[in-house]
Amino acid sequence: MGSLTTWNRLEPRTRSATLPGLAARVADPLWMIGRQGQLGELTGSDTASPLAVHLRYEIAPITHWRPDIAQPGDAGLPRPEGTPIEALVDRVPEPVRPRDRAHGGRRLLTLLGPTLSDRYGAALRREFRLDSGDVLSGRAVDGAEVRAQLALVGPEEVRARLDVTTNDAGGFDAAAEAFATWWDRHHPTAVGAWQPRRLAAPFTVGAGDMTLGAPDHRGGRVDWYTFDVIEGTLAAGGPPPVEGGLTVLPTQLSFPGMPFARWWQFEHGTVDLGRLEAAPDDLGRLLLAEFCLIYGNDFFFVPLTLRAGSVCRITELEVHTTYGEVVSIPPAAVHDKKKGRMGWAMFQFDGEPGVLVLPPCSVDVLDGPATADILFTRDEMANLAWAVDRASTEPPPASPPPDSVLRYRLSTPIPPAWQPLLPTQSGTLESPSGEHVLEALELPREGRRTTRHARHARGEDGAAHLWTGWRTRPGRGESSSGLRYDDLG
Template sequence: MASITTWTRLEPRARTGDLRPSLEGQVHDPAWMLARQWQLGEFLGDDAGTPVWVRLRGHADRITRYRPGTTGTAVPYDGSTPLEALAEAEPAGPRSTATDLRAGAEAGQHLLRLLRSSPVPAAAVADAVALLLDDHPLTLTGEEGTTDAATARCLTVLRGRVPDGNAVAHTLHANPPTPAEPGWGLPAEAFPVLRHWLAWYDERHLAGAPDRDAWDPRRLEHRFSVGLSGSAGQTTLTAPAYQGGALDWTDFTATGDTGLNAPPEREMLLATTFPAPVRFPGMPARRYWEFEDARVALGGVEAAPSDLARMLVAEFATVYGNDWYLVPLEVPVGSLTTLTSVVVGDTFSSELGGPTLLPPPGAGTGDAHWSVHRLSTEDGTRRAGLFVPPVTVGTLESEPVEEVLLARDEGANQAWAVELRVPTPHGGTLDRTRAAPEPRPAPAAPGGTAVYRLTTDVPDHWFPLLPAEPRPGAYVLRLAHLDGPEGAPLRPLGRLLALGLPHAYDLFAEEVPREGVTLTRSHQYARTADGRTLLWTTRRARPGRGETSSGLRFDHLEE
């Protein structure tokens, strides 16, 4: 049976053929929009002028003194070595540890190579080499038992053939060679050779003097200060708790210490430049009909009432983002820069009587007191100036050559210092968890009777940290030791736990939280601004692995 189907279709039809009205974004109530602009203060005219040029005047005071620790001796600083390398570098000694065997052999071999290729007579070189081998033999100075099989083979090959370069360098530093008496019976022709070798040794591995160690073993952090002389007199910038890694101006605090006696070194700054509007990723589009990045939704930013930082970022992006301008100014590295005047010329300068002299940053009250990059002080105020510390752009870090775990043991009600890995004298690394001896078997109980044990055995690389009270109300963790099978005390094989020996090694109790601390020693390699290479050994404290259990038990019976 046939049927007829009908329907009604709605189709849009423009009243005119002109598309311009739909692209104009017409407003049907301009009075309401004008009222809202007046209500929000957009007619005040504070930011009506556009800056055209900016003239900056100021001065940069370079840091000229460096002091490690809190009571170290301040030394001159020329800015050629990055500050983190000076602060992190371990001090050197005649034989700091037995782990310097390989480095000492390489340095001694290079010294012999330079002497034998120099114009010094062969007979004099032979006599000097014999004296060097006798005065500075390549041998170990560590505890018995630190010589593993690989180290013994290395000593067998090298002993009596090369001197200890580390010991030779320490001797030359203590008694510098002179043209009249280079040392070891060498003639005057050998003085340039020794001086060249000593410079090569100092640049090969950066190391501080024994009295210039910035590492605080009681706090597990670096502490150092730099000094400069500015318009306000002596200024000391202190890094009270530098953890290692990336050093920046935020690590420093301006203190009232004037004991560094830094000589003045100032550079005057004058620059006239063109300001540029600040742009950042996700910034709202400046044009009304410009498509914005769909990956950024400023309207979807969620912030709790106490989340002030997120609200400030959203308000800056939506309200004040187009009111900021960037004025570049190159400042010298390793200096504290202070601006003395900022003059701005804008598009209204001719009508308003000329350029505008801006007040110094932070000189006003309220919002005008706000500024960035200001150093904090001991009294809670902020110091004006931009500090650009001389640091490295990036470093290459080796695998840890030594690792120690500081952890709490709730079962034993104490803390432990566990040597996980230590360096070996021939340049390798010993994993003490794998090299630990098997636990000593408990004595058998005769006739199936129970045996009373005062305490159970703990691995040899576990060292107790016992609470102590050096003064009333001050609690520290003091490194103790356990006795070995023969009754001799067990000593740490590495350097991290041996810093306090033979004196007491005290660590503030709050430095070992429940998650523990992992101490490491590793090598850092970097380049300076002039292309020189730097190699130093640093110590760092990182979060641990949580609580541990040593299995230590007291006063129990074993079947």
């Protein structure tokens, strides 16, 4: 049976002179008070005001993490203090370029100081010669090779190769240690949680007795909605949750453009909800207007300061009113469930009401230019999937000159940047070169686009962190390579 949905709106600004009742006319004070009474402003019901709020909570720091989704009983890795979670999860090794090797050698000479660099600079260029095939070849120190030898044989063997004297050994070892720290920060070899077959970086974190998994993290910013509560004790052996509490006076919530509750109170002129234009099916704007006009002044807030990289669980919330009442406030999801309504779960997890996660993410990440840009897309006309290198500069194949001679081609040429992804018996899509291997289920109809960037961010302690990582975004839909078989033209 069909139904007809209608919407009614109250327009505060009339379009007709025959409707004067919508105008807020001004007369004598008694008339104004009567007008307030007609609007229900002088009617009081359940007028007790919150006097104090008593809050009890537990806070557990996020101390462990692990690539991929942990299973019950798996142990986690200690999370470095102050390091953004993106720098741990999204990190992939980046090939060291010749100029990076030369820059590392110059950094080592700077750390040695003018005296030691004059004495052993020639020996460093001889023993750790940079063969880059350009103007730097033979004239610079290969910083990557120096770092590799320091990790492989130690500073003693390196000093022996350079004939460093005993008097200079202390200064050389200090400079070598500082150089190793600098090199590891700018050219880390640690690998995060990135899985090329899934175009994702699933990972798990642990805080106290709670384990949180991020199965569909595609790179980029990490927030509370990235996680799901899973079984496990990843942070076993870590610090237990710390209990705390506070009693404060609640403050009424306000926001810019909020309508005032009093009829005759002048509102800010930059926001006019009466002139809000919304179509009958524009539910978002209609709900916003309804919330501002009807429920805008029904909320109070209590400030609770939490440290980034922690999980907070609210265990008790009591409100003391001016009438001497003590009202216990359950989580909104629990209250709605008792009333038979769909639970309000903003900033919360299913099955864990009253839990707030503040991941140890960076405030702002600075992305460098894309060093790789791959589009994974489907081509229904060719019945293939493709990996398209969007950063490729190779020109497409030239078309033959038009003439009257018919030519038969087994297949039309494809652009060099397009690599076919062929299905395998294991359920993956693989390019002939083996460069790209992708789970078939990870390639939806709209495709996926992955980009690799160098990223820079500051952690909780203000220290700078530099890493290279991938990020996956939705594609642009199906593509057409122009591939045709048995072409005659």
